[in-house]
Amino acid sequence: MTARQTLRRPTLHRASLPAADDFEIWRDIARRLIRADMPPECVVWESPADQRADLFASRDAFLPEPPVSAQQPRATRAFLQLAQSAVLHIDPERFSLLYRLLWRLQSNHRLMDDKADEDVRRVEDLARQVRRDIHKMRAFVRFRVVEEPEGERYVAWFEPEHHILRANAAFFVRRFTSMHWSILTPRGSIHWDGEALHEGPPAARTDARSGDPVEALWGKYYSSIFNPARLKVGAMLKEMPRKYWKNMPEAALIPELIAGAQAREARMVDAGAQDFGDRPKSLVEVGDAIVACRRCAIGCNGTSAVMGEGPTDPVLMIVGEQPGDQEELQGRPFVGPAGQVLHAHLSGAGIAAGRAYVTNAVKHFKFVPQGKRRLHQTPTAGEIDTCRWWIESERALLRPRIVLALGASAARSLLGKTVSVQSERGKPRTLDDGSELWIATHPSYLLRLEGDSRVLEERKFINDLRSVAMRLSQLS
C-alpha cells in the first residue's frame, strides 16, 4: 500500500452500479480499483435503488485506469461466497464495506478466518440476513391460479426485504419447470413461461388476483394439523414473523386458533376436570410441577413459572399476586419495583426479609403485549382458584405460623373468596391449619399512587407490617 496521507483531501472516485444486485459488475469495478491501488476511503459506491444524494458528487472523479503492470487482486473463496450474498442486502453501505474487506484482504490473506473482526462479522451478518430472506421467500411465496387464454398461470405477490428476486428465480424454475408462473414484488417481477425467464416492472399487490378456492382447503389443513394442547406462540413467531403474514392466506386463521385453544383449556377448567393427583412431597416437586402446569390460560402463555423462595422453616410466609415482568425474567419472586418497595418497608418494620418465605398466589405471569413491553394483567378469580393447589402445597410443606397476603388476589387465594383488603387489613384471621392470616395492600398499589394519598397508604402499609412484626416477636 502506498502512503497517501500527504494528500489533504483525497479525490473521491464514484463507482456507479447499474443494478442493486449485480455482483459481477461490482467485482469488475472492485478489481480495477484494487489494481489502481485505490484505498476504500477514496471510493463512493452507488446504485440506482439506493438513491443516495451524494454531497461530493459534482467533484467526483471517474474511475482510475490501473497501470498495466498491476497485479491481479486476490480474494479467497470464503470472501467471494459471502460477498455474493451480502451484495443483495438493502444496506447502502454494503458495496463500500465489501470493498474495504477486499482491500484489507490484499495484505492479510487470512482475514476471513478472523470471525471476531468487525468487518468480517458485519459482512457475515449481511450475508446471513440475505440467506434468511431467500429461504423465507422460498417458503412463504403463495401462488394463486389465474386462468389465461394460454392456460393456467400461477401468480404470487411477495415482498422480499432485500434484492433477492433475481437471485432466487432459479429455485422456482427448478421446482416448477412445467408450470407458467409469475412472482410480483414491489421492486420488480419475474415471469416463467416454461421455457425462459422474463423480468418485468415493479407490481402492486392488487395485480395478484385473489380467490383461489384451494386456499380454503389449505386453511382447513393448517387449522387441523395444529395441536391446541401445545400452544407455543413464541416459537411460531420466531420462525414466521408477522411481517410475512399479510401475504399468507393461512395466517389469517392464527388469531382464531390461538383464541380457540385457550377456550378449550378454559372449558376443561370449568368442567372441573382438574385432577392434580397427590400433594407434592417437596418444594422441588412443587417447583417442577408448576413449570409443567397448563391448567389455566396463564400457564399456557409460554412464560416461565416462578417458584416461591426462602427458608424451609419460616415463621412468616408472604404471598403476592403473581410474578411480574422482572420476576418472570429472573425466575424469582418480588425482585421488580414492587419487590423493592416491599423489602424497604420490611426492613423498616424490623422484619428480616431473609427469614420469610416469599411466594405468589399465581405462578405464571399474565400480561398483554404492547410493543416490546409486557403489561401486567390481573388474574381472574378462576385462575387464582386453579393455582390455589400450589400455594396450598407450599403451605402444607412449610407450615408457617403467619401468612401475610398482599392484595386482593393473594387474599382470595388463601380464603377461597374475594374480600375487601381495606376492611380486612390490620386484624388477623385464623386459617384452617391454625395459622394466622394478615392482609395488607400489594406494594404495587403504593407505586401507582401519588402525593398525599401515597403518603397515607404508605403509612397504613407500614402499620400493617409493624403489627405483623409484633406478632412475630411474640411467637419467637
Next chain:
Amino acid sequence: MSRTDIMGRLEILADAAKYDASCASSGTVKRSSKGGKGIGSTEGMGICHAYAPDGRCISLLKILLTNHCVFDCHYCINRKSSNTRRARFTPQEVVDLTLSFYRRNYIEGLFLSSGIVKSSSHTMEQLIEVSRILREEHDFRGYIHLKTIPEADPELVARAGLYADRVSINVELPTVAGLTRLAPDKSAPQIEGAMGTLKTAIVEAKDARKRFRNAPRFAPAGQSTQMIVGADAATDSDIVGRASALYGQFGLRRVYYSAFSPIPDASAVLPLKRPPLMREHRLYQSDWLMRFYGYAPHEVQQAAGADGMLPLDMDPKLAWALQFRADFPVDVNRAPRERLLRVPGLGVRAVNAILAARRQRRLRLDDVGKLTVSLGKVRPFIVAEDWRPVLLTDRADLQSMIAPRRSEQLELFAS
C-alpha cells in the same frame, strides 16, 4: 366428490395426523423438475412452509389415508375402541390434494400414514399406490415420507422405499413392557424385524448405486422412527439408551420424541397427567449431543439425575458440565475441537469460528463473546487470553448463577 366433502375429510384426517412428530423434508438427494413432465424439486435441505401456533413447522402435507383402525393401541386416538369421527381418502384424492398444494408452494411434499384397515398388507398397498401414482403418473419430484406398517408383508415394506424419500416405522414406546401393555396388537420383534428389512434394503441399494449408475434409489433420506414419551414409566435414561441402540442397530437418521398428548376420549390405562413438553425438548437436546457433539449415550445418561430423568430447568449439556467440573475450564486458545464442543453455550458454529479465529491470534474473552450468543453461560467454563474463571467453576451456586432463567420454547424438528 364435492370440495366441501373433501374439506370435511381433510379436517378429520389431518387432525388425526397431528400427533406425528416428524414433518422433516430434508436429507434426500437433489432433484429438480427440469427435463420432466411433472413438478417438484428437493435440494437436500427441507423448507418449512408455515408454522402452526403450536410452534411446529409445516413442511409436508401430513395426513392419514384413513383413521379407521382394527388395532386398539391405548395411546392412539384412532384405536378401534375410540369414539372419534372416521373418514378415509382414496389414493387418487390424496394425490390430487398433494399436487394442488404443491403447485401453490404450500408444501414440500407428502407425509402419509394410515390406520390399519382390512389387513396390514392391504393398508400398506394403498400407501404405496399413492406414492406410485405421484411418481409414475405425475412425475412428482417432491418429497415423500411413508409411514410403513411393520405388520405388513416385508416385500411391501421394502417396496415403499422405491417411491419414498424417507420411510419410518414407529417403535411407539421406549420399553417392551410399555408396548405390551399399551399396544396389545403390536410386537417389538415385528417392529424391529421391519426396521431391519428396511436397513438391509437401504444398504443394498446404496451398494448397488456404487456399481451401477442407474440402480434404483431406495429411501435416500433413510429411515426414522417415533416414540411416545410419558405414557409409560420409562425414564429419560431408558429412552436415551433405547434411541442410541436404534441409531446403531438400524442406522436410523432420526428418532422423534412425541410427548404423550392428552387425547379426547382417552383410554383409562393412560396416565391422567401429561408429561411436560420440556421433557420432550430435553430429549431432543440429548439427541443432538449424541449426533453432533460426540457424547456417548452413557454420558448423556450421566447428565440425568438419580431418578434417570434429565433436569427440566437446564439443558443436558450444562447438566453434564456441572457434574464433571473437573473437565473444565477449557482453554479456547489450545483445546481440541472435542473439548470445546463440551463447553455449555458453545454450539458447533461457535466452535468452528473459534478454531478459525485462533489461527490468527490469541482470543480474549471479548472475542469469544462476539462468536457466541450466551457469554454468561460460557464464561465459567473457559480460559481465554485475559480470562481465568478460578473461582466460578468451584462455586457451589454455579448452577443457579448460569442456569437459564427462561425456558426454551424452540423445538428441534429439523433433521
